[in-house]
Amino acid sequence: MHSMPNVAEDTVSIANPVQPTFGPPRVITRKPRVDAVLAEAVDIARAALQEFADDAEIGEHLGTVADDERVVTHRFTAYVAGYRGWYFFVTLARAPRSKVITVSETGMLPGEDALLAPKWVPWRDRASEEERIRLDAIAAGEDPAKALEAAGYGPEVIEEEEPVVSAEKPSTKDGSGKKQARRDAKRRRARQQAHRKKRQKKSAGSATKTKSSGR
Numbered sequence: 001m002h003s004m005p006n007v008a009e010d011t012v013s014i015a016n017p018v019q020p021t022f023g024p025p026r027v028i029t030r031k032p033r034v035d036a037v038l039a040e041a042v043d044i045a046r047a048a049l050q051e052f053a054d055d056a057e058i059g060e061h062l063g064t065v066a067d068d069e070r071v072v073t074h075r076f077t078a079y080v081a082g083y084r085g086w087y088f089f090v091t092l093a094r095a096p097r098s099k100v101i102t103v104s105e106t107g108m109l110p111g112e113d114a115l116l117a118p119k120w121v122p123w124r125d126r127a128s129e130e131e132r133i134r135l136d137a138i139a140a141g142e143d144p145a146k147a148l149e150a151a152g153y154g155p156e157v158i159e160e161e162e163p164v165v166s167a168e169k170p171s172t173k174d175g176s177g178k179k180q181a182r183r184d185a186k187r188r189r190a191r192q193q194a195h196r197k198k199r200q201k202k203s204a205g206s207a208t209k210t211k212s213s214g215r
Contacts, residue, residue, distance in 0.1 A: 031066070038072035038092045039064045041101050045074035045090035048103045053080070053088065062087060070094050071104070078108055085114030 042061050049058050059077025067073055076088040091105040110116060124132070130153050137147035 032068050034064060034066040035070045035072050035094070037099060038070065038094060038101060041092055042074060044101055044103070045092060046076065048090050048106050049076065049088050052106070058088060067091065070096065080108070083108065083115065085111045087111055
C-alpha cells in the first residue's frame with residue numbers, strides 16, 4: 001500500500017525554497033610563480049615593442065614580474081625623448097599546457113625617478129584678480145570695463161616725460177644723437193616696467209584681501 005504524499009509539506013518547500021549560502025570570496029594568498037616559458041620569451045617581448053618604437057629607443061631588459069599564473073610582464077629601459085625615467089612593458093600569457101605565447105598588452109610606465117608633468121592647477125587659481133573680475137562681468141552680462149573700474153582697476157594715464165632739449169647740436173661724427181635716443185628709449189622702458197610692477201603689486205594686494213574675506 002502506497003502512502004499518500006504530504007501536499008502541505010510539499011507546498012511549503014516550494015513556496016520557501018532553501019537558498020544556498022556562500023562564504024567570503026576566496027583570496028589567493030600565495031604569490032604566483034614566474035612562468036619559465038614566458039620568462040624566457042624576451043625576444044618576443046622586444047619584437048612586440050618594435051611595432052611602435054624604434055630600436056634605439058628600446059634599452060636593456062630590466063627583468064620580469066609574475067602577474068598571475070602563466071602571465072608575465074617584461075620591462076625594458078625606454079630611451080624616448082621627454083620620458084626620462086620611464087620604461088617599456090610587455091605582458092605575455094599562455095594557456096595551460098600550451099607553448100603558444102600571446103602578447104596581452106604593451107606600453108610605457110613611469111619609474112621612481114621619472115620625469116612627470118607638474119600638478120594641474122585650476123584656471124581660477126592661476127588667473128589674476130583683474131582677469132577674474134573681467135570674465136565674471138562678461139558671464140553676468142555686465143560691462144567688464146565698469147566692473148574693473150569699480151574694483152579699482154581703471155585705466156591709468158602714464159605721464160610722459162618731456163624730452164630734454166640739449167643746447168648743443170648733435171654731432172654726426174661721434175654719434176651723440178644716437179646715444180641720446182638710446183638713453184631716452186631706456187628711460188621709457190624703465191617707466192613702463194615700473195608701471196607694470198605697480199599694477200602687479202596692486203593686483204596681488206586685491207587677491208590677498210579677497211582670500212582673507214573668503215576665510
